[in-house]
Amino acid sequence: MVCTIEINEKPKLNDPVLIEGLPGIGFVANIAALHLISELKAKRFAEIVSASFQDFAVTTETGGARSPINELYYCKREDGGRDLIIWYGNTQALTTFGQYELCGKVLDIAQELGCRCVISIGGFKKDEVQPVPAIYSAATDQETMKETVDLGTKVMVGHIFGIAGLVVGLARLRSLKGFSLLVDTLGMYPDANATRYALMTLGKYLDLNVDLSKLDAAAEQTKKVLESFGLIRNVAEEKKKEEQQMRWFI
Amino acid sequence: MVCTIEINEKPKLNDPVLIEGLPGIGFVANIAALHLISELKAKRFAEIVSASFQDFAVTTETGGARSPINELYYCKREDGGRDLIIWYGNTQALTTFGQYELCGKVLDIAQELGCRCVISIGGFKKDEVQPVPAIYSAATDQETMKETVDLGTKVMVGHIFGIAGLVVGLARLRSLKGFSLLVDTLGMYPDANATRYALMTLGKYLDLNVDLSKLDAAAEQTKKVLESFGLIRNVAEEKKKEEQQMRWFI
Amino acid sequence: MVCTIEINEKPKLNDPVLIEGLPGIGFVANIAALHLISELKAKRFAEIVSASFQDFAVTTETGGARSPINELYYCKREDGGRDLIIWYGNTQALTTFGQYELCGKVLDIAQELGCRCVISIGGFKKDEVQPVPAIYSAATDQETMKETVDLGTKVMVGHIFGIAGLVVGLARLRSLKGFSLLVDTLGMYPDANATRYALMTLGKYLDLNVDLSKLDAAAEQTKKVLESFGLIRNVAEEKKKEEQQMRWFI
């Protein structure tokens, strides 16, 4: 049991695009994915559990026990556009090893479903952010890069940490195309505004018209989920966390 | 040799319930499991060694060398009630990876024996505890949650660390049912009183009448085993422990 | 490549005993093994490299590049006594995981060669040591324990860290017999005197007469090997070591 995937359905998809939406800086990707799933009524077809996730359960308000998990959803479009595979979850893997493992497995599944294009979304942490945040991109190839610049993005300079960077880099090594969209954010809380601009840019690229009026609700729900998984913490919690380091030891 | 399991017998069991009883906060689960094994004369049928356990041996009073180990016991009930699989041990795994591996293997075995219900027991660390401690629960599903609340438990809010949380979360992902019982405890020593209330609640759920008069003896034995494995330490030992960090290096 | 074993020869052995002799406290086992190999003209039949060893090479005086390695030797006795398998090396594994892996592989080979008895040797770190150091033992079973006590050892109380403990604990779980011999040592340098008493006790048990006059030379050679592998360090080296943490980074 390193990285277990349970696939409930193998959807037939039209030239699908994989959209990565795990928790990261500003939780931009995570809110975006949740909103897309909700607005597009995307259907879950795979669940992924990795031994590199945290070893605990968290509880819902009604006492439901939840595990760290990643999920894959698909959305078949009726407007003739390319179908979507949405990669959602409440965690990334804890170790470099686990990140590669997880990313490799998801790309395997996506490719099996005919995916040749991968898009990751992320926050670009800044100390100050304008009301209309700047958007950056980095791509697998020159042609895709040109397309993303045409969408109004700037050339990304620097590191793209975590799955957002890994998935585009590995996509390139697999001869897939793709890019990473990075939006300016303070990064301290689930950033609905940054997500709005990410989704607007994504919408332009995919010719996809998504209603953004309920985006704040998605941000709120993301905040709640991630707080319960300890990915958003305040100082008091941070201290408690240290005490919990001992975990099952006294 | 990641996680080696030696199965001596594959018992035929009647709709068995897996009860997790590894060392954790207040050692509530560990005492409970030891007491159940002893009172119900449960029979050991599997031994589990993981490369994620500590790499040492400890000695008994008579010079016996003992390894970190997990064991599975079964108990066939003659009163027509559901049979039990008891998961006992002197350690959890040291790494997240090892925890998932261990938990996955035990669930594999339990499911092979027909198990569809998993119960974990744990302590809920508090700074102050009443003589009659509060008991909390979190469950895989609404129906089971209702049953546990009917037993007199409160809704658990927060993280359930270690195997106690993991096993219920993973059970849910495997479409098993189950819940975690968490009892208020100071958590600083093997807590016989907390265990008493855990076992009373468990007894109600399983329609199982267990004599609790020898519970203090089980707590005492648990203390002895866990001290020898270094899971209960005092300050002096803590210091010595640091020195031993160098272990086989000078 | 987790743990690679190259076996050059599968010797036919008479009820062989596995003797563990890796570097540890006081390097008692390591000196003992080197001395036995040399005096008994034991023959190397297997080399073991683990991905859990350190990632470097060290150099001999003449510029030879040497890797961290473990080796197995055998000694066929002409006096009718039980044959020996000697487990020698310049390192233990760096991680718990690697230790279990390594130990499991060596036990696999030993069992394949008919081994049913395992002896580990170690130092028992004390602040003060008598000229005739005390010897302790811990065994897999009561019968073996009685035999070791009859050799003049005391009952060991406490933890036996590293491979010395692991191999006896795992032997027990494999239904092999065996014990650990632990000699009082300051533990700060390769302790020829402690080794002398370990070998005398071992000799009694195995009915094996080994000339101990060249033991100081074995201790000296052990010191040289282990210094080159960084297992014996002084303060100056310790500081340098810290700087080298950055290793191949600037």
Place this chain on the structure above:
Amino acid sequence: MVCTIEINEKPKLNDPVLIEGLPGIGFVANIAALHLISELKAKRFAEIVSASFQDFAVTTETGGARSPINELYYCKREDGGRDLIIWYGNTQALTTFGQYELCGKVLDIAQELGCRCVISIGGFKKDEVQPVPAIYSAATDQETMKETVDLGTKVMVGHIFGIAGLVVGLARLRSLKGFSLLVDTLGMYPDANATRYALMTLGKYLDLNVDLSKLDAAAEQTKKVLESFGLIRNVAEEKKKEEQQMRWFI
């Protein structure tokens, strides 16, 4: 996905020599490999991605997303000399485990292509370095050692960290021949001068005449690549790095 290798071509080579050229102290090997690839118009035939590399992407000036990667190139010589396999990359593995894995895989491929000789290059960090730096060597065997001393190298004394040491040590255990060339360097920046002397010595050994006039350009390019991968940092970046530790957590 532990260590994935994609082989595009299996070249037929004449008694090839594997030359290790990953980033290390003074980046001597890395510059040397890049220069050899460029001057000899070596052809890439394999790409290697390891789960033990860092989990990020870096960007080129034009927004290209690049992953941590290792590559193998070959060079067929027309002067009748031995062909070359050049091991180039922008990173070593992050863990000991990953280093062994990586090294084992590359040696597997090299041996499959008929390689029986391995050369690693490295910097030997000194506080002061002469304009003509000293060169040291360590070899798998006495005969090879004599050859390297005849090239004007001194006998290396000490540890050879990382892949440079590992590959020669493991080569020896595989009965291959080889040596490590280590040049005095301050180690603080890509050292073109040290590389010059390494390549002159290597050229002598391989009877290979390489134009060294563009070596500064190779050093400059190496600096650029490695800066983008965070292997060369200044204090300001170091601080930023710490902040990024939290990576995808807020």
